[in-house]
Structure formats: structure tokens, C-alpha cells
Amino acid sequence: MIWQANHRTDKEKGDPKIGGHPAGCASSLHIMGALHLLVKSGFDHIANKPHASPTDHAYNYLLDNLLKSDLSKLSLDEANQAMHGLRKFTNGDEYVFQSYHSAYDPDQHNFFPSGSVGIPPVEAGYMALAYRYASEHGYDVPKDAHFWAVCGDSEFREGSMYEAVPDFSEREIGNLTWILDYNRQSLDGHRLVNNAILGGTDADRVERTMAANGWEVIQVRHGGKREALFAKKEGEAFKNFLEKELTDYDLQALLLVHDLKLLKDTLAKDYPSLKKFLTATADQDVYEALRDFGGHDMMSLAKAMMKSKESKRKPTIIIAHTLKGWGLKAAAQQGNHSSLPHEDEVEELRAKQGITGNTLYARFDDKSVEGKFLSARGEKIYADIKAQNALKAKNQDYFLTKLAEFGDMPSSLEINTKMTSYPHTQWMLGQLTAKLTRISNTSLNESELKAGQKALTDNEKPFKLPGELFISMAPDVGTSTNLNPAMDGKIFGAQEVQDIEAELGVKDGKLPDLVPGEDVTDRFLRFEIAEGNVMSCVGAFGKMRDIVGVPIIPLMTVYDFFLKRALDQYFYNLYWKSSFICVGTPSGVTLSPEGAQHGWKSDVQIPNQITWEPYFCQELDWIMVDAIRRHVLNDNAGRSGVLLRLVTRGAEQKDFTKYLSKQARFKVGLEGKLSRAEFPVAGAVNEEEVAAMSEAEMFAVVREDVLKGAYFLIDYRGYAGYEPGDNVINIFAMGALVAEAMKASEALLARGIYANVIVVTSSDLLTGIQAHENDYHYLRNELGINADLYLKKAEEISTGDLITVAGRRVPVVSVHDGEAGLLDNLGSIIGVRQECLAVRKHSKCGRPSEIFKYHHLDDASIVEACGKVLSETALEKVMVSEQALGEANQASHKAAHWTDLWPSATHSQKH
Incomplete structure (x- = not known):
């Protein structure tokens, strides 16, 4: 597959190399063979190391389990065609494989x-936890599903894995098996570890580390040839040499020696303890035994895998x-990670398999022993695949029927904020989750x-079932x-803890009870x-809807600044199209007393994400309920990853209704133009004297506007004296x-300027990826924000054939707590001048008003902007000729600067 992908005839000039990892595939060949051919069921889940994905495709090709979206099988x-399509682009009219495992693969x-x-x-570990959680809460998921993960030995140094190691054992994830493909090489070459300090090879270190963290450990070191030699006289010395004396680097060097005599002489000279063994053993046997690794003994691997399934409370690492590059000429070579075999080696491999002509891919004859085995094995797995899909469909029908019992989900959880002084959005989050918790644990049967x-x-x-499906988590x-x-x-937790605090009478009832259990x-x-860990977990739980039809609603909270610590996992969740809610709170420099380092809010724009940043608590209520509704109804394609960014700065909630009720569109029986009571205008009606709609109507x-991404909070359209341009x-x-x-x-109103305030609830919907998909329709057409040019006569020139007019549009100022990129494209989208007020420097401690002033985000800075x-808009000029510019003799004008029209003490010089 890899060779063919790199030798396509349609290559264009400048194309990068296709690449691939034959050596890495060969290293995992027997590991994946044991899984596919002997151990896994169609209900199991597999995470393979990226470089070995073609191995899985090859096995699934042999098992005839390349499937269409409706689960029907691909024709031969x-x-x-799919096998020829590794790393090939498709418009959907042909089947191909992505470079690494992907939802697009057949x-x-x-x-x-x-x-x-x-x-x-x-993710495999947390998916196993999600299965257990679902089962413990009475939902139907496949029984005895096992979760397998194959990773490289260099990959095993990733911090993400070590972060999860103690968590999986403490949670007793017994149906999780990690398989370490220990080939002693990384991308750059041989792995060199400090044996003296680590007390042995890296395999020894891994064994001790995992055992200390509560994992079962199984070493699969030796193949059958080695085991046979171990049983002979002096064989124990050879075993001790391999396991205790030989360093990984020395082993790699010896694997490159193909001169049998040189190999044996070197071993005898450098390892005197082997002399008797070497004397009694043939040169060829020594050569073959050195490279007879247990990771290429399929039966030994299968035995170890089955052994790992016996542990019900502890996860296992095998x-x-x-040997990296097993069976290839590049085996064990320093730079073999991305090396490709030559055509003669490919031909040699084809010849060994009896493949002739131009055929690159072939299955075993249906009547052969191999063909019959593969057919039976493939059909068993295929039956499981269909059974899981049927269970998913059954679950989906159940939940949709159950959700419809009380009609459509209301738009609000009806949290009363009127009795709370200056609540903030993080407080509102607590109220919403508390109410969902109470609803979920309240019986519909009043007698109970x-x-x-x-x-x-x-x-x-109607929130009873969503409340039961709702799960929250936090780091x-x-x-x-x-x-x-x-x-x-x-x-929720497997760990058995005796509540000794309660028994001793010292438990503080005012604090949350953190003793774990597994009740519904x-x-x-x-x-x-x-x-x-939490980000991976929320992604795994959020994927349960698509995998088994159980729409668990996972929500996690994290300090917004530390979202960056899990950004790779966050991207993974979005790419995987998991459906989840991530709450970054508190966020931005608004958490000012906490200081500078926690204040930076990044502009995160990733496909399948929708970001919300509400101001009023009621906005968050609507947003949360809408996200829950979309999740349970599977109505969030392209936006299934919900990011809420909240704050702990209180806000006057009465301002919401106060300013909405002043808008002309919400006045009842309005005739004529409005004016503010503080600034009466001749002929206009005092807005306070015109009744407004009820709060519920407004x-x-x-x-609807909030959920589309923005709404007018202050809107002077319909007011006397309102002159755009x-x-x-x-x-x-x-x-x-x-x-x-x-x-x-x-x-600004006191200075005669009508400043509308549009509250942005979602930058993604207003100016981001989702907005771009429909050409910013809501911003331009429904909100009515445009670049219309309002012309006013400025001065006459000569005979009047040519006049100069001020061509003025309605400019924009944006203000937000975060990187400029969140909203700095508004002006370019609309086609008007924009000043973007954002956080552009590190912050300090202080109260919000002080910090906003420091970052030029305060009200005075907004006025100046x-x-x-x-x-600047007033200085724009448009030249218009009555003779269609046919005789344009343009007069010269002195160039002005915007500070001439808006003098300020802060402007010491003009730029």
C-alpha cells in the first residue's frame, strides 16, 4: 500500500512526498494479526499507533470487512480501489484510506x-469508563467489550499517557489493555536510554512504573526459537544475557550484523558468560534467535492478550x-522510520506470496485453509458489527421516544435571578447544573x-431524562x-472508601460529600x-451517542487559561466529532484579582466547535438548554463541541429588560419617533411614555437572536435624530x-452620538467558521449591519458640475476580553472602519475596572475608539460628476487627521 501510494503516475510538480512507515507497520504486524485474527470481537475498540494503520487496513481487507456507511460490504x-487509495484525495465517489485511522476510512x-x-x-481508557458508567446507570451497551491500544515505545514517553496511568488503575478499568510495541527505535533513530540510572532497559523501567501504578504487566520478550534454546544446556545464560546484560542500543547494533561468524565472535568476546552456550549452538541458530522477538510470535501475543482480559479490576500493559522493519531489508536500521522499500523488494515480497502479474493486492483462495479461516473469522466480526449497530438504533429509538413523553423541551430552565444581587455567569452555571441534578434525582411518581x-x-x-443523562467533571x-x-x-467512582469522617462525627455538612460510589x-x-485527562474523558463520554446510541451529556469545567494544557485533546475531540460541553471559567483578564498569568484568553477557532460567551445569566440559560436539546436530538452537526467562556464578575441583570424595553421594535402602538427622557427631541415621543411588550414577549x-450569535441590547433605530453616516x-x-x-x-448619547450596542454571544456564529459557511448572512442581513454609504453634500466646486460629498458609513468598535482575533474581522466583513479593543499585553492584579482601564477596555477607551x-469615516471623500466623471477636474484638498475632528488630551501628536 505504502509503496504504491508513493509511485502514483498522476504526481504533480511540487507535490510533497507521500511518505509512509513500512518499518513501523512491520513492527506491529503480528500484534495486529493476533488482535484481528484471534482475539478481538466486533464490539471491541482499538487505538493503533498512527504509523501502523495500513496494517489494520490490510487485515480488514483479508477479512472482507471494508464497509460502506450502511454497513454493506465493499465489492472486491x-x-x-480502497487499497490503492492510501493517502489519496477523494470527492466521495471512491473509497480511500487516510494517512492515519479516520472516520472517513471504510x-x-x-x-x-x-x-x-x-x-x-x-481515549480508549475513558471510553471503557464510559461503557461502565452507562451500564451502571441502566443503559444498554455491549457486554464484555474490551479496549485495546497499541503504542510505540517512544510514544510511551508522552505526558498525556503518564497523566492517565494512575487514573485508569484507581478507577479499576480492567477491560483496558495497552500494548507497547517495543522496538527500541524512534522516528530519529535508535533510542538511547541511561541504563545505569534507570536500572536496566526502558522495558524494565516501564514494567516497574506500571506495576507501581497498579497495572498488570506482561512481558512478551521471546519467540519459540529462543524458548527452545533456553531449554538446552547453558540456555539460561543466553536468557540472562538477553534480559539482564544486553542494552537496547547494543542489541540494535548486533541486529545489523549479518556476518554469522563476526556476530558469534563478537558475542564471545564481549560477553564471556555466553562462551559455553555459543560453543554448543550453531551460528545460524544464534543469528535467528537474536531476532526472534516475542512480539512476532502471534500465538504468544494472543495468549498474553487473553491473559490481560482476565483482570477485572486492573488495566494491563503488554x-x-x-523488530522495527521485521521482514524488510531496512530491519533495525537507524533511519528506517520513513524509508521506503525499492521495487525489487516489493517484487520479492509479491513472489513469496504467490502474487503474479500486475496484481498488488489479493485475498486467499476461498477454498484454501487460510481462505476458509479468514472468511469464518471475518463473518464473526461482521456479525458483531451489525449487532452493535442494531443496538445503537434500538437505543436511539428508545431515547427519542422517551424524550417525547412530555413534549418539546422548554427553552429555559427558569432560574430566578431577580432576588440575587449582581450574579455572574459562573454562578448561573452552578444554578443550571444544580437544577438538572435535582430534576434527575426527583421521581416522576409523587408517591415516591x-x-x-x-x-x-x-x-x-421534559428535563428529567436529559438530567439523568447529564454528567459533569472537572480537573x-x-x-x-x-x-x-x-x-x-x-x-461516581469504583474506589471503596469508608466514610470515616462521618463515623467520627467530624464531617463538615456544609462542604460537598466527596466519598465515591456507583449509584445511579x-x-x-x-x-x-x-x-x-478530563478533556479526553469528556470527549469519550460525548462519543457514546454516536457509537452505541446512548446520548450521555458530558460537561467539564476548567479554568479558561488552562484550556491550553488540553488543547491537543480538545482538537482531537472536535476532529472526532464528539458532542460535549467544555466550560472555560473564569476566563480572561476579568478575573483580575487572580493576576496576570491566568488572564490570557486565546482565540480558539477549530472546525466543529461553537464558542459562547454570554453576559446576562438568561443568555446562558438559553444557550445551555439549546446545547442539551441539540445533543439529545443529534442536531448539532458541525458544532457538536460547545465551548462556554464564563466569568465571576457580577452583572446587573435588570439591565437586560431595561434596555430591551427602550427599543422601538418592542414598543406597543408606537406612532412616530422616540427620544430618551434625558435628551428630549422636538416632535419625538418620550420612550418612557410608550408601553413596551412584556418581558416574556421580548x-x-x-x-432567537442570542442563539444566532448576537443581538441588539441598545438599539436607537426608530429614534429621532438618528442619522446613519x-x-x-x-x-x-x-x-x-x-x-x-x-x-x-x-x-456618547450625551454628546449627540447614537451608539448601538450589539451583544455578541458567539463569535463563531457571528464572524467565525459557522458564519463564513453562510457568507455572514446573520450579521449582514438579519442584524442589518452593512457598509451602506450615506452621502451628504460637502462643498460646491466651480459650476456645480462636480461636487464633493462626504461618503460616510456606520463604523464599528468592538470590545472583548481576549485576543484580538476573536472579533477583529468585523470591519473587513462588513466593509467599514473598525477599532478593535482587545487584550494585547500581559495583565496585572487589580479590580476589573482598574484592569479594563489598563488594557484600554474601559468605557472611556470605548468612547475614544x-x-x-x-x-476617520467623516474624512472619507467621494467625487461625483454630473457628466459621469467625463470631465473630472478634481480639486485638491488638504489631508486631515481624525484627531482634528475628535480632539483628546491623550493625543499628544498626530501619526
Whole structure:
């Protein structure tokens, strides 16, 4: 496959090399053979190291398990086409394989995407946990599914894997087996480890490390030839030499020696303990035994794999000793990672398999022993695949039917914020998760209610099933991100802990009860400070909907700054199209007292992500409910990864209704133009004297806008004196900075400028990837933000044939807490001048008002930015001729600077 992919005839000039990893595939050949041919079921899941994915494709080709999306099998011609299509682009009219395991492959069933080393093995562990969680909560998932992960020995140094190692053992993930393809080589060449300090080879270190972390360890060092020699006289010395004396680097060097006499003489000279053994052993036997690794003994591997399944409480690691490049001329060579075989070697391999002519791929004859075995084995796996798909369909029908019992899901969880002083969005998160927790643990049968429990209201009943499906988790920040009610006495965990605090009478009832259990009411996963683990876990749980039809709704919280610690896992989740909610809170420099390092908010734009940053608590309510509804109804394609960015700065919630009720569109029976009571305009109506719609009516309209990405909070359209192109500006504010934008708008109105405030709830929907997909339709057409040119006569020139006019558009100022890239493309999208106020330097400690001023995000800075873009817009000129520019004798004009029109003490000089 790899050779053919690199020798296509349609190569274009400048194309990069196709590449591939034959040596890495050969290293894993027998490991994957044991899995595919002897051990795995169609319910098992596999994470293979990226470089060995062609090995899986080859086995699935032989097993006739290359499948279409409807699970029908590819024809032989289509299968051959796929084998020819490794790393080939397709428009969907032919089957191909991606470079690494992918959902686009025709054998993708229960394979984890494998493009990023160190992450798929962790996903396998948390998928195993998700299966157990689902089963313990009464949901139907495949029984006895096992989770396998093959990784390279260099990959095993990835921090993501070591972060997960103690977690999997503590959670007693017994149906997880990692297989270490221990070939002693990495991408750059031979692995050189410090044997003296590590106390042996890296395999020895791994064994001790994993055993110390509660894992079962199985070493598969030796093949049958070695075992036979061990049984002979002096054979124990040879075994001791291989296991205790020989370093990995020395072994790699010896594997490159093909002169039998030189090999034997070198061993005799350097290892005197082997002299008797070498004297009694033929040169050829010594040569073959040296490279007879257990990782290429399929039966030994299968035995070890079956042994690993016996452990029900401990995960297992199998250290399979292998030869990188097994069976190839590049075996054990220093630079063999990406080396390709020559055509003569390919021909030699074809000849050994009896493949003739132009055929590159061939299955065994159906009537041969091999063909019959492969057919029977393939059909057994295929039956499991279809059974899992049938279970998924059954689960999907069950949940959709169950969800419909109480009608459509309401748009809100109806959290009352009116009695709370200056609540913040992180507080609201706690209220929403607490209510879901209460609803999930309240019986619909009122006769079963516990003392103090209230019956569910009609609005709450539709949330009963989503509440039961809801699970939350955090990397040791559950209490500090307001998840206390979801945690209290509801920790899901296998670890048996005697509640000694309660027995001694010293338990603090005001703090969350963190003693774990596995009751159906336990729906919180507690973690140490391990952001990568939690991100992988939330992705695995979020994938249960697509794999087995159980739409578990996972939510994780993480301090927004530390989202970067798990960015690789986050990308993996989005690429994998997992459906989950990640809450970055608190976020940005708004968490000002905590200081500089935690304040940087990155502009994360990745396909399949939708980012929300609400200001009012009611916005978060709508957003959360919408995300839950879309998840359970499988209605979130292209946006299944939800990122909520929240803050701990309180906001006056009454401002929401206060400013909405001032808008002309929400006035009842309005005739004429409006004016603000503080600034009356002749002939206009005082807006306070015109009744507004009810809050519920206004919210019904605004909710739709919130969920589309932005809405007008302050809107002066319909006000007297409102002159676009003269005294109108649009302020786009996101998150905590909405408060500053409101103050700036009021200050500007006092100066005769109508500053609309558009609250951005989702930069992705307004200006990001999702917006780009529909050419920013909502921004341009539904919000009505455009680059219309408003012409006003400026001065006459000569006979009047030519006049100069001020061509003014409505400029934009954006303000948000984070990197500029979150909103700095608004002006270019619309086609107007924009000033983007964002965080462009490291922060300090202080209260929000001080920090906002330090970063020029405060209301005064917004006012200045508005003055700047209004003035710059006013300086634009358009030349118009009555004779269609036929006689354009343009007059010269002095170039002006915007500060001439908006003087400020802060401008000491003009640029």
C-alpha cells in the first residue's frame, strides 16, 4: 500500500512526498494479526499507533470487512480501489484510506482516530469508563467489550499517557489493555536510554512504573526459537544475557550484523558468560534467535492478550518486544522510520506470496485453509458489527421516544435571578447544573418523593431524562467553578472508601460529600489536576451517542487559561466529532484579582466547535438548554463541541429588560419617533411614555437572536435624530465588557452620538467558521449591519458640475476580553472602519475596572475608539460628476487627521 501510494503516475510538480512507515507497520504486524485474527470481537475498540494503520487496513481487507456507511460490504473491485487509495484525495465517489485511522476510512468501525500520538490510548481508557458508567446507570451497551491500544515505545514517553496511568488503575478499568510495541527505535533513530540510572532497559523501567501504578504487566520478550534454546544446556545464560546484560542500543547494533561468524565472535568476546552456550549452538541458530522477538510470535501475543482480559479490576500493559522493519531489508536500521522499500523488494515480497502479474493486492483462495479461516473469522466480526449497530438504533429509538413523553423541551430552565444581587455567569452555571441534578434525582411518581422533595413542574418534567443523562467533571476545580451541588454525594467512582469522617462525627455538612460510589444518582467524575485527562474523558463520554446510541451529556469545567494544557485533546475531540460541553471559567483578564498569568484568553477557532460567551445569566440559560436539546436530538452537526467562556464578575441583570424595553421594535402602538427622557427631541415621543411588550414577549424574540450569535441590547433605530453616516456607530461587545459598552453608549448619547450596542454571544456564529459557511448572512442581513454609504453634500466646486460629498458609513468598535482575533474581522466583513479593543499585553492584579482601564477596555477607551472611527469615516471623500466623471477636474484638498475632528488630551501628536 505504502509503496504504491508513493509511485502514483498522476504526481504533480511540487507535490510533497507521500511518505509512509513500512518499518513501523512491520513492527506491529503480528500484534495486529493476533488482535484481528484471534482475539478481538466486533464490539471491541482499538487505538493503533498512527504509523501502523495500513496494517489494520490490510487485515480488514483479508477479512472482507471494508464497509460502506450502511454497513454493506465493499465489492472486491471497490476494496482493491480502497487499497490503492492510501493517502489519496477523494470527492466521495471512491473509497480511500487516510494517512492515519479516520472516520472517513471504510474500516473505521470502533477504531479511534490516531493522528496524534499519546491521545488515542487515553481515549480508549475513558471510553471503557464510559461503557461502565452507562451500564451502571441502566443503559444498554455491549457486554464484555474490551479496549485495546497499541503504542510505540517512544510514544510511551508522552505526558498525556503518564497523566492517565494512575487514573485508569484507581478507577479499576480492567477491560483496558495497552500494548507497547517495543522496538527500541524512534522516528530519529535508535533510542538511547541511561541504563545505569534507570536500572536496566526502558522495558524494565516501564514494567516497574506500571506495576507501581497498579497495572498488570506482561512481558512478551521471546519467540519459540529462543524458548527452545533456553531449554538446552547453558540456555539460561543466553536468557540472562538477553534480559539482564544486553542494552537496547547494543542489541540494535548486533541486529545489523549479518556476518554469522563476526556476530558469534563478537558475542564471545564481549560477553564471556555466553562462551559455553555459543560453543554448543550453531551460528545460524544464534543469528535467528537474536531476532526472534516475542512480539512476532502471534500465538504468544494472543495468549498474553487473553491473559490481560482476565483482570477485572486492573488495566494491563503488554510489553511486546519487536523488530522495527521485521521482514524488510531496512530491519533495525537507524533511519528506517520513513524509508521506503525499492521495487525489487516489493517484487520479492509479491513472489513469496504467490502474487503474479500486475496484481498488488489479493485475498486467499476461498477454498484454501487460510481462505476458509479468514472468511469464518471475518463473518464473526461482521456479525458483531451489525449487532452493535442494531443496538445503537434500538437505543436511539428508545431515547427519542422517551424524550417525547412530555413534549418539546422548554427553552429555559427558569432560574430566578431577580432576588440575587449582581450574579455572574459562573454562578448561573452552578444554578443550571444544580437544577438538572435535582430534576434527575426527583421521581416522576409523587408517591415516591423523599421528605422535603418537591414534585416536578410541567416545565421541569421534559428535563428529567436529559438530567439523568447529564454528567459533569472537572480537573480539581469543581467547587471553584460552582459545581458543588452536582458533586455533593454524587461522585461516581469504583474506589471503596469508608466514610470515616462521618463515623467520627467530624464531617463538615456544609462542604460537598466527596466519598465515591456507583449509584445511579452518582453523576460527577472527580479528577486530580489533570486537564488532559478530563478533556479526553469528556470527549469519550460525548462519543457514546454516536457509537452505541446512548446520548450521555458530558460537561467539564476548567479554568479558561488552562484550556491550553488540553488543547491537543480538545482538537482531537472536535476532529472526532464528539458532542460535549467544555466550560472555560473564569476566563480572561476579568478575573483580575487572580493576576496576570491566568488572564490570557486565546482565540480558539477549530472546525466543529461553537464558542459562547454570554453576559446576562438568561443568555446562558438559553444557550445551555439549546446545547442539551441539540445533543439529545443529534442536531448539532458541525458544532457538536460547545465551548462556554464564563466569568465571576457580577452583572446587573435588570439591565437586560431595561434596555430591551427602550427599543422601538418592542414598543406597543408606537406612532412616530422616540427620544430618551434625558435628551428630549422636538416632535419625538418620550420612550418612557410608550408601553413596551412584556418581558416574556421580548425574550421570545431576543432568545432567537442570542442563539444566532448576537443581538441588539441598545438599539436607537426608530429614534429621532438618528442619522446613519453622521451620528451613528455600532459597538459590538462580548462577555463581561458589555457593562463597559453600556456605559460608553450612555456617555456618547450625551454628546449627540447614537451608539448601538450589539451583544455578541458567539463569535463563531457571528464572524467565525459557522458564519463564513453562510457568507455572514446573520450579521449582514438579519442584524442589518452593512457598509451602506450615506452621502451628504460637502462643498460646491466651480459650476456645480462636480461636487464633493462626504461618503460616510456606520463604523464599528468592538470590545472583548481576549485576543484580538476573536472579533477583529468585523470591519473587513462588513466593509467599514473598525477599532478593535482587545487584550494585547500581559495583565496585572487589580479590580476589573482598574484592569479594563489598563488594557484600554474601559468605557472611556470605548468612547475614544468611537470618536476615532467616526472621525476617520467623516474624512472619507467621494467625487461625483454630473457628466459621469467625463470631465473630472478634481480639486485638491488638504489631508486631515481624525484627531482634528475628535480632539483628546491623550493625543499628544498626530501619526
